[in-house]
Amino acid sequence: MKKKILLLGSGELGKEFVIAAQRIGQTVIAVDSYENAPAMQVAHGYEVINMLDGDALDAIVAKHKPDYIVPEIEAIRTERFYEYEKQGYTIVPSAKAANYTMNRKAIRDLAAKDLGLKTAKYEYATSAKALKEAVKYVGMPCVVKPLMSSSGKGQSTIKTEADIQKAWEYSQEGSRGDVAEVIVEAFVNFNYEITLLTVTQRDGKTLFCPPIGHRQERGDYQESWQPATMEDIHLKTAQDMAAQVTEALGGAGLWGVEFFIADDGVYFSELSPRPHDTGMVTLGNTQNFNEFELHLRAVLGLPIPEITQERIGASAVILASAHSDNPRFEGIETVAIAPKSDFRLFGKPSSRPYRRMGVVVAYDDLGGDIETVTKRAKELAGKVRVY
Numbered sequence: 001m002k003k004k005i006l007l008l009g010s011g012e013l014g015k016e017f018v019i020a021a022q023r024i025g026q027t028v029i030a031v032d033s034y035e036n037a038p039a040m041q042v043a044h045g046y047e048v049i050n051m052l053d054g055d056a057l058d059a060i061v062a063k064h065k066p067d068y069i070v071p072e073i074e075a076i077r078t079e080r081f082y083e084y085e086k087q088g089y090t091i092v093p094s095a096k097a098a099n100y101t102m103n104r105k106a107i108r109d110l111a112a113k114d115l116g117l118k119t120a121k122y123e124y125a126t127s128a129k130a131l132k133e134a135v136k137y138v139g140m141p142c143v144v145k146p147l148m149s150s151s152g153k154g155q156s157t158i159k160t161e162a163d164i165q166k167a168w169e170y171s172q173e174g175s176r177g178d179v180a181e182v183i184v185e186a187f188v189n190f191n192y193e194i195t196l197l198t199v200t201q202r203d204g205k206t207l208f209c210p211p212i213g214h215r216q217e218r219g220d221y222q223e224s225w226q227p228a229t230m231e232d233i234h235l236k237t238a239q240d241m242a243a244q245v246t247e248a249l250g251g252a253g254l255w256g257v258e259f260f261i262a263d264d265g266v267y268f269s270e271l272s273p274r275p276h277d278t279g280m281v282t283l284g285n286t287q288n289f290n291e292f293e294l295h296l297r298a299v300l301g302l303p304i305p306e307i308t309q310e311r312i313g314a315s316a317v318i319l320a321s322a323h324s325d326n327p328r329f330e331g332i333e334t335v336a337i338a339p340k341s342d343f344r345l346f347g348k349p350s351s352r353p354y355r356r357m358g359v360v361v362a363y364d365d366l367g368g369d370i371e372t373v374t375k376r377a378k379e380l381a382g383k384v385r386v387y
């Protein structure tokens with residue numbers, strides 16, 4: 001069962017996935033747009049290409065003939081995946097899943113229109129003028145996001161009409177790919193938000209991890225914790241929605257399905273067809289298998305007997321404060337000496353303000369206090385300076 005995996009995207013999430021794959025003897029070729037990306041540092045081989053360039057993608061697929069193609073980022077010419085699937089390649093989780101989730105329009109229309117799931121009221125716009133109309137339709141406050149982006153890039157909130165032009169310009173700076181369109185969503189005044197890690201398997205059985213709570217700033221996650229305290233009825237609703245969306249997209253793998261929980265119920269937000277950044281909390285061994293190991297098992301078609309919560313935990317991000325081509329880390333000792341805590345530094349070769357460079361995980365026994373653990377993770381991460 002030695003398989004070759006072509007990993008498209010080589011950030012921190014890919015790196016942990018490669019480590020999980022290495023541990024059971026799989027071969028991984030890591031791909032990204034720059035050299036020495038985190039996952040490349042632990043893979044068997046690497047390729048540096050622009051993954052939005054379909055011809056460049058075709059060339060490396062033909063060169064490596066992988067058993068599995070595993071997307072890791074949101075900037076890939078995923079239209080080509082349908083062709084690879086026809087040629088007999090396995091795309092993880094499936095060509096449709098990777099293609100639909102790459103573009104907010106495809107996945108939102110599938111969830112809201114085809115499946116009838118509850119989402120924020122939304123509209124699309126292709127110009128500043130159209131944005132103005134769209135804002136009128138969804139109402140203020142509302143959130144603007146490029147159709148192709150992630151980690152909050154190009155995302156802003158419109159509170160008054162004066163914000164509209166700025167929001168359009170900002171969205172165009174943060175957009176990946178050649179798509180100039182944005183989605184405008186009514187602001188959901190949620191009480192809390194969660195990621196529901198969902199595992200679809202080749203045998204058809206879908207498994208759920210305990211829900212992960214998280215807090216976001218600038219559209220990017222700051223802390224996550226597991227388990228999130230939530231009402232059973234909301235969890236059940238979220239699980240039903242996650243099962244529906246993942247089934248409609250098809251394929252085997254781990255998915256990060258995002259929900260907002262508000263007074264009027266559970267809203268589907270979006271999903272990643274791969275390990276989720278907020279799921280890095282599982283690196284604190286909060287579960288019997290972390291999210292990367294689960295993804296790998298599902299990809300390889302290895303059985304997963306059960307998913308159990310082994311302890312409670314939290315993660316908090318370590319962000320850079322400056323641009324550097326040789327980032328330095330200060331304060332790691334403070335984290336290292338703290339009990340029931342651990343950290344990862346991703347090894348990104350350069351930094352820029354707010355770039356995620358590492359993560360602190362803190363944990364406690366089942367029955368411990370999740371708020372205390374989260375506070376500890378956050379305080380420890382705050383002791384690290386990257387510049």
Ligand SMILES: Nc1ncnc2c1ncn2[C@@H]1O[C@H](COP(=O)(O)OP(=O)(O)OP(=O)(O)O)[C@@H](O)[C@H]1O
Pocket residue numbers: 120143145149150151152153155185186187188189190193216219220221258269270277
């Ligand atoms: N309609 C909304 N109402 C309220 N808050 C929102 C809305 N849309 C997004 N947010 C906030 O912004 C965060 C990031 O949004 P979203 O997940 O859509 O962006 P993203 O760029 O895809 O991020 P990532 O790639 O990290 O998942 C959400 O987790 C939530 O906190």
Ligand SMILES: NCC(=O)N[C@@H]1O[C@H](COP(=O)([O-])[O-])[C@@H](O)[C@H]1O
Pocket residue numbers: 009010011012013014072073150151276277348355356
């Ligand atoms: N929310 C998506 C997410 O967290 N993706 C993770 O961030 C990396 C890009 O980081 P970079 O922008 O610092 O290169 C991606 O490669 C992936 O691991």
Ligand SMILES: [Mg+2]
Pocket residue numbers: 258270
């Ligand atoms: Mg998100």
